[in-house]
Amino acid sequence: MDKSTLIIYCIFICINSAVLFFIYEIIARWMKTTEKKIGDLEHIVRSTDEYIKYTKHVTDLVYLNYLDGLQRIMVNREQYEEAEVIKRTIAIREKMMMEDIMNGVPDGSRTYTADQLKDVFRKLKKSGNGESGSGKNPAE
Numbered sequence: 001m002d003k004s005t006l007i008i009y010c011i012f013i014c015i016n017s018a019v020l021f022f023i024y025e026i027i028a029r030w031m032k033t034t035e036k037k038i039g040d041l042e043h044i045v046r047s048t049d050e051y052i053k054y055t056k057h058v059t060d061l062v063y064l065n066y067l068d069g070l071q072r073i074m075v076n077r078e079q080y081e082e083a084e085v086i087k088r089t090i091a092i093r094e095k096m097m098m099e100d101i102m103n104g105v106p107d108g109s110r111t112y113t114a115d116q117l118k119d120v121f122r123k124l125k126k127s128g129n130g131e132s133g134s135g136k137n138p139a140e
Contacts, residue, residue, distance in 0.1 A: 060093070060097055063093070064090060064093060064094065067086055067089060067090050067093075068090065070086055071083050071086040071087055071090065074086060
């Protein structure tokens with residue numbers, strides 16, 4: 001190998017090394033910005049999830065407040081059967097909310113069929129939370 005080819009090979013090695021270093025720097029910067037964007041997206045997803053949970057809790061509370069007001073209206077109109085149905089609905093919904101909170105079930109992920117709601121009401125009745133038929137005003 002003569003001197004001229006050795007110099008050419010050294011120049012090619014230096015150029016290739018510089019190009020590889022330049023490509024490495026570009027990829028490293030791109031990865032850092034991508035990781036930052038992913039971190040920002042994770043923060044946005046977490047805050048959105050918290051907002052959805054908050055909105056779900058507020059919606060549930062407004063719904064229960066509405067049912068409570070409706071129950072009072074039914075009692076004032078002396079429609080005790082409808083008031084009892086509303087009272088059962090309130091008790092069932094409160095029990096479902098408490099079970100979700102205690103078991104850590106994500107909000108909105110639980111749906112009930114009519115049979116499941118009847119089972120929950122029966123359990124409430126046995127535990128004394130949903131007693132009726134005692135001759136008293138059902139709204140009390």
